[in-house]
Each structure stands twice: as C-alpha cells, then as structure tokens.
Amino acid sequence: MMAYEPHKWAFGLIPLGLLWIVGTAEVVGPVESDLSTHSAAALPADLLDKAALAVAGRDVSLSGAAFAADGPLTAVQAVLATPGVRLVNPGALTLIPEAKPYVWSATREGAKVALAGSVPDPAARADLLDAAKAIPSADVADASVYQRGDTSGLAADGAFALGVLGKLSSGVATFSDGALTITGKTGDSAAFEQTMAALGKLPAGVKLAKADIAAPVAAPFVFSASSADGALKLTGAAPSIAARDALAATAKTLFPNAKIDNALTIASGLPAGVDFAAGAGFALTQLKGLETGETRFSDADFSIKGRAAAAAAADAVEAAVASPPAGLKLASVAIERPPPPPAPPPAPPAQPTPDQAAAAPPAPAQPAADQAAASPAPSAQTAAAQPAASPLASGPPLDVNACQEGFKQQLTGTHIEFETGKANISHASDALLNNLAGIALRCATGQIEISGHTDNTGGDAENVALSKARAEAVVSFLVRAGVAANRLSAAGYGSSKPVASNDTEEGRAQNRRIEFSVKE
Structure with a gap:
C-alpha cells in the first residue's frame, strides 16, 4: 500500500488554482459587463431619479428614487426579466420625497425666467421647461426638484401661468396644491388688456386662486x-x-x-x-x-x-x-363768448291810411334838408308797434291771439332743430324759422317770449343753460330777420315743463322744443 504523502503533491495544486482564478475572471468579467448593459437598457428612463445598478456575478443591486409608489416593483421586474440575471436586490430603492403643500413657481424679471419648486417626473418637467422657453427672448433657468404630492392641475396651470408671464414685464406665478396665484405688472396698456382678457377666460382645468396685475404707471395721470x-x-x-x-x-x-x-x-x-x-x-x-x-x-x-x-x-x-x-x-x-347780436334796424315811420291821406291838406314844398329836420323821429312805442320792413312780412297785421295761433300752427308736428347738446340751429330749420319770423313781423302788438325746453338727460343747471342758449339763438335769428329786439325775450326752463314722458326716446324728443308765447 502506497503511503499518503501530501507534501509530495500539494504544491502542485497552487498552479492549478491560479489557472482556475484566471479562467474564472476571464469568463465572469464579460458576463457582469454584459448583464450591466442589458439591465440598464431594460430599466425605463422615467422610472427612477438618479438610477444606478451594480452587478456581482448574475446578481444585480438597484439604487435610486422612484417617481411613483409602484416604481420600485416595476424597476425590479424590468431588470429581473433581463436574460442572465439571477437575482435583483432592491434594498437601495426609495421614493422621491413628498412635499406638503405641493408648490411650483415661475418668476419673470425682464428676459430672465426662473423655474423653481417641485415637479413630479421628467415628463412634467420637460413640458414646463418647453412652455417657459416659448416666451420670446426668454433666458430660462430651471431649479425645480422631483417631489411627490398633490399635482392635480399642475400641467394645465403651469402652461397657462407661463403664457401669462409672457405678457408681463415682471411677475410671479405660484402653483400650490391645485390652485394658481399670479401677480405682476405689464409694460404697456395693450399687454395689460391682453393679460386681463386671458385671465377672464381660463382654459379647462385651470383653477385661479388670485390674480393681481398692475397696469403701467402714467406720470402724470x-x-x-x-x-x-x-x-x-x-x-x-x-x-x-x-x-x-x-x-x-x-x-x-x-x-x-x-x-x-x-x-x-x-x-x-x-x-x-x-x-x-x-x-x-x-x-x-x-x-x-x-x-x-x-x-x-x-x-x-x-x-x-x-x-x-x-x-x-x-x-x-x-x-x-x-x-x-x-x-x-x-x-x-x-x-x-359769441359776439352780441346786431342792433335792430330802425323801424320805418308809420304810413297814413288811404282815408288819412285823402283828408290831410297837402304839405307845402320844403327843401330836402328842411324835410329831414322837420320829420320827427318815431317814438319807441311807435317803433315797437310797427313791424320792420322785410320781405317776410307779407299779409295784414295780426293781433295777439292771431299771432299766437300762427306760431302754434307753424310748430305743430315739427320743431326747430339744433346740433346735439348745443345751441347751434340746424340749417334744416331755416325755412321754419323764416315762417316764424314772418308771423313775428306781422304781430302788431304784444311781447313775444321765446322759451327753450329740454328732456331730463343731464344735470338741471346744464339743461337750464342749454335751453336758455337755444332760445337766445332763435331770438338772434329773428332780430337778423328784422324783428325788433325790444319785442323779444328769451327764457330757458330746462326739463321743468315736460309735455311727454321722459321714459321713452319719443317722449324725450317731444320735450326738446322751442315755444313762442305772445303776451300783451
């Protein structure tokens, strides 16, 4: 039997171990690199913030903060489905922090636009950033961070707020738990009106808590x-x-x-x-x-x-x-003020009736100069009683009652027209005024009052003044037509004597009138 003598062959295992280590390293290294590449590709980009993975053999360890509550499980399942992966360790996976209240803001000062606060995920961040960059000539800085919370309405509110900021010279828009507040000022009146129009017609999904927009300052106002x-x-x-x-x-x-x-x-x-x-x-x-x-x-x-x-x-x-x-x-x-009306022309001397002319003895002939000196000037009473010579004064003299009836007939169904709110007589009334002047010239006796009246539009003092001014304008016309000024008077009663209801336009038109009143 051969004796067990390990000291004779144990040293030969060392080279074999080294060969195994080298061989294993040459195989495991490429496998881990391959698994790392494929695992990273399998992991959705919008699933984790600051995602990272480490591979040991065929085991993968994940780290990062998920944007949604089911994010960690989804990440594990995605990597575990990668061919060659044996085990996934999710121990380093977390959720992004939660914010209460959930606040996002955008600030504009001239061309500078700054985004801050919280956004829920990369897609929302990209949308808000694109909306900010759509502001003409905007220099945008984004300092927002990922956080969970009440983001209902952020997409609509944020896009709307950035659109409004684009009309302002400076301002701040703040989204807080589903409600939007916008403050700021505009550079000109047109931008102010555009901004107010936008705030007055909110898009669907936008909840505006407060808007305080200042118009540009006028100095002096x-x-x-x-x-x-x-x-x-x-x-x-x-x-x-x-x-x-x-x-x-x-x-x-x-x-x-x-x-x-x-x-x-x-x-x-x-x-x-x-x-x-x-x-x-x-x-x-x-x-x-x-x-x-x-x-x-x-x-x-x-x-x-x-x-x-x-x-x-x-x-x-x-x-x-x-x-x-x-x-x-x-x-x-x-x-x-207008110039005073011209002085009335002197009234012609009274002419004798045919009977008086026949009964009177012929006057002796006198030189022209003596005739002028001998002829007495007409008295004021005589001048007042006789109409001035005028082509309008055709027809026999009229007494007080006939004069009054003549004025009434001329003004029935019509009226003297004036420019709106003024005492200027319209040329459309020239024919009517000529007829009225003809009647006034035939009035043998009496005083004629020209009275002005208005509707109840405007103040009492202004209406009285306007009605008096219009009556004076009619008096001036009659004087120019030859009616003696000392037989005419003007009065203004404003809206104190209506002849119809002021509740309708038709009634107000009837109340705007000139009346003639003949008195002994």
Missing part, C-alpha cells in the same frame, strides 16, 4: 376729452377697463348723436383722492355745454377751454367748474 364738429374724442388714461367702459357709456348718454373715438389707455398712477368716474363725468358734462372745446385733468389739475354758443351757456360752465369734484382743483378756464 392725464384724462382729456375734446368736442368739435359732431365728434367726441377721449384720450389719456383710465385706471381700469371697467372705468373706461363706464365712461364710454356716460359719453354716449351725454353725446347721443356724436361720433365717439375712445382712445383711452389703461394705466395706474391716479392720485389718491381723485375719483376718476366723478372727475371724468364732470368734465364731459361741462364740455357738453360748449359749442366746441377741450377739457382735461392732469393728476389733480382740472382745466377747460372752448367756445360757447351763447353767453348764458358760458356763464353756466364757468359757474360749474368753479367747484370741481373732490380731489380736483381748477387750474384754468377759457370760454369764448
């Missing part, structure tokens, strides 16, 4: 209105879209037939204590009393200039602007 040739133009600024729209309605009421050009922009900067609606409405009311003019306030300084159709209208405007609304102070007023 100026409002201006001018009226001429049947047109009204509004320029300068209004403090809000609602204020501008309300003023447009006021302008339409005060100037119903005017062509209105509303060029008001939207701006902030109205001085504290100034009520825009009251100040602008007051300015338009005074402008209505002028034939042409311009009124404005710059910050708190109120001014008005223009031309009045009658002295009474100028007096009414000057009296009103002496006490402007609270917050405004009168800076300047320049109202041009």
